[in-house]
Amino acid sequence: MTRDEIRATVLRTLNEIAPEVAGATLAPDVPFRDQLDMDSMDQLNFVIALHAALHVDIPEADYPKLTTLDACVDYLDLAMG
Amino acid sequence: MPILTADMSAGTLVEWRKQPGEVLERGDTIAVVETDKGLIDVEVFTPGVLEKIVVAPGTTVPTGTVLAIIRDAGSAAAPAPAAPAPTAPTVAAPPAPGRAAAIAPSARIRISPLARKRAAALGIDPASIRGSGPGGSIRQEDVDQAAAARAAAPAGPARSALDRQARLRQAIAAAMTRSKREIPHYYLATTIDMHRATSWLAAVNLERPVPDRLLIGVLLIKAVALALREVPELNSVWRGTEPVRTDAVHIGVAISLRGGGLVAPALHDVAGRNVGDLMRAFRDLVQRARSGGLRSSELSDPTITVTSLGEQGVESTFAVIFPPQVAIVGFGKIVERPWVVDGQIAVRPVVTATLSADHRVSDGHRGGLFLAAVDRLLQHPAQL
Numbered sequence: 001m002t003r004d005e006i007r008a009t010v011l012r013t014l015n016e017i018a019p020e021v022a023g024a025t026l027a028p029d030v031p032f033r034d035q036l037d038m039d040s041m042d043q044l045n046f047v048i049a050l051h052a053a054l055h056v057d058i059p060e061a062d063y064p065k066l067t068t069l070d071a072c073v074d075y076l077d078l079a080m081g
Numbered sequence: 082m083p084i085l086t087a088d089m090s091a092g093t094l095v096e097w098r099k100q101p102g103e104v105l106e107r108g109d110t111i112a113v114v115e116t117d118k119g120l121i122d123v124e125v126f127t128p129g130v131l132e133k134i135v136v137a138p139g140t141t142v143p144t145g146t147v148l149a150i151i152r153d154a155g156s157a158a159a160p161a162p163a164a165p166a167p168t169a170p171t172v173a174a175p176p177a178p179g180r181a182a183a184i185a186p187s188a189r190i191r192i193s194p195l196a197r198k199r200a201a202a203l204g205i206d207p208a209s210i211r212g213s214g215p216g217g218s219i220r221q222e223d224v225d226q227a228a229a230a231r232a233a234a235p236a237g238p239a240r241s242a243l244d245r246q247a248r249l250r251q252a253i254a255a256a257m258t259r260s261k262r263e264i265p266h267y268y269l270a271t272t273i274d275m276h277r278a279t280s281w282l283a284a285v286n287l288e289r290p291v292p293d294r295l296l297i298g299v300l301l302i303k304a305v306a307l308a309l310r311e312v313p314e315l316n317s318v319w320r321g322t323e324p325v326r327t328d329a330v331h332i333g334v335a336i337s338l339r340g341g342g343l344v345a346p347a348l349h350d351v352a353g354r355n356v357g358d359l360m361r362a363f364r365d366l367v368q369r370a371r372s373g374g375l376r377s378s379e380l381s382d383p384t385i386t387v388t389s390l391g392e393q394g395v396e397s398t399f400a401v402i403f404p405p406q407v408a409i410v411g412f413g414k415i416v417e418r419p420w421v422v423d424g425q426i427a428v429r430p431v432v433t434a435t436l437s438a439d440h441r442v443s444d445g446h447r448g449g450l451f452l453a454a455v456d457r458l459l460q461h462p463a464q465l
Contacts, residue, residue, distance in 0.1 A: 018339070037339060039392040040296050041367050051291040060286050060294065 003077055006054070010072045013049040017042050028069040056080060082136075083123060084144045084211050085116055085380040086252060090227050092116045093141040094148060099131050105151060110376070112148065117252035118344050118380060119245070120373035129153050145209035191218035199224045213405075215321045226259070249342040260404050264319075265440040268399050271452045273459055274422075275415050275430040281462040297415065299360045301432075302387050303465045305410050306330040306351035308454035309385065314443050315408040315436075315451055316384045324407055324442045333383030333403065334363065336370040344370050345386045345403060346379035356465055391415060397433040407439035408448075410455075 001009075011026070018036040032038055038046075046066075047058050056079045058066070065075045082092045093115040099105060110122040111131070129151040136148045190207050192200070196219050200207050203224065210227045212219035260266075278300050286294045309316045309330050317324040330352045333345035348362055369375050385406055390398045391414035398411035413433040420429035434455055436448045458465065 039337075040298070041364065044294060044296060045364070045368075047294075048292050057291060060283060 001054070001080060003073055006076050006080075007069070007073050009053050010050070010069060010076070013046060013053065014069075016049065017045050026069055031067045032069075033067070050076070054080060082114065082142050082144045082146045082148055083377055083381070085114075085121055085377050086118055086256070089116055089144055089252070090209065091141055091143045092121075094136045094138055095120060096138055097134055097149075098122075101131050101133055103131050104154065105129055105131055115245075116380075117245075117248045119249075119338075119370075119375065121380060122374060122376045123148075124377050125151070127151055127153075143206065143209035144211070145206065191216060193218065193220055196221045196224050200227075213321050217321070226255075246340060246342065249338075253342060256403060257401050260401050264402050264404065264407075266402060266437050267440045267445055267448065268435065268437050269445060269448045269452055270397055270399075270433055270435045271449075271456060272418075272431050272433050273456045274420060275432050275459065278459045278462045279415065279430050293357060293360070295356055295360050296363070298389060298412075299356050299363055300459065300462055300465055301389070301412050301434075302332055302334065302348065302351060302363070303356055303359060304455050304458040305385070305387055306332060307458050307465070308451050310352065311454045312443070312447050312451040314447065315438060317407045317442055318384060318405040319407055319439065319442070320405065324439075327384045329384070331382040331384045333386035333406070334366060335386055335388035335400075336367055338371060344375065344380075345383060345388070346370055346375050347382040347384075349378075349382065385409065387412070389413075391432070397435055399435055400437050402437055402439060407442040409437045411435040411437070 014026070014032070014036070018038060026035060036042075043063065047063070050056060050058065054076060056076055058075075058079070062075065066072050082094075085092070094112060095115050096113045097111070098113065099109065099111045105111060105125045105128055107125060107128050109125045111125050112123045114121055114123055130153075131149060132152040133150040134148075135150065136142055136146065142148075191212060191214070192207050192210075193214070197207060199221050200210065200219075205224060205227055207219055207224075210219050210223050211217075213223050214220040275297075279297065282295055282297055282300065289295070313326055314324065316330055317326045319325075329350055331347040331349050332351045333347050335343055335345045337343045346366055348359065348366060351359060354362070366375075366379070383403070383406060386400070386403050386409040388398060388400050388409060389412040391412060394414050396413040396416060398413060400409040400411045402409050411434070413435075415430050415432045417428050418431050419426050420431060421427075422429065434452055436452055438448050
């Protein structure tokens, strides 16, 4: 999967969880928590949806690595080898 | 039209999920109604056969209006269309005192003479009013409240999302104003060491598949449910002039909605369920609260509420009780603080737990015992 495809998957997942924010307006290098109204349940649903879409098992300890769109793509790209 | 929230006076029938002739089991969703709290699945509380639909989709009617006639499974169909069905149960009565007056207009209504006069003057059908007096009888202030709520929710065609938002705001305003007017609150706070709970959670989540991971909130909710066994008077609802204690612990979970407002639907029977089961139910509840599809029993059943504003970085919350409940428990953000352990200063994750309780029902001493029990239970997370 290319980085662009990963990015598209992350954006689609985010839009399902926080539908009030269009993906196009999301700044890629600004933490989600400063742009989206996400709580811990949203965070969990985000990780579950990524797991379902990309078959990547993200341990809880790695949640802090998923703070921005760019960071998510980097992390998932590495995790998927 | 069942009363689904404390100050609900009307609802819009959106869709029938069952058709005349269909057999109904207890718990089946028979219809979807739109209320101040969004779209709600109305459940059947009496098994039987759907005999007749009375209210058409798109119609807004006051609470207490008969939506449909359900015939007992064993009895024959009504002989003639014009025949009244005074004994037929109406749809989806929340199992709460006062339901007879609230949802069965043909039943005898207990109402004070003053209240009856006031209702007539305001043009309100007493059958649509939820009584708060002895035995569910209707008092003058109940009539005034129904009139105010009706003004806030005028009958008419389906309304826009903006209207719904405004009505949700009004519903919250009505409930909170009533709470602050009628309930003498007292407030307590304690700080709880969460080291054991968070460590246990991290270890357990390492073993669990991603979709089954637990959130700390579930441990807090379970601890509250178990602590209520020790101070059961906090798990009551106020009816008329006295509290009525309930055995089952149905915890209302305050869920903020995107775009503003909140609902606090019930997680049912929390004390008797394991944390994995509760977590699945909690996820499902949050999702349905935000996307529509809460069930009528979830709105009418909470016996106490838990609210957490920790996600927003708030360290303590002194919440307002949702009537007719008599207590609400708040949890703030889990923060690392210097903490004395065995005479030494250590860095520990701690949370501030607060209790707002109705002083008519409990005293600070009992409230303090409750918070101490929550603390103690959270020190043994594997037993939750």
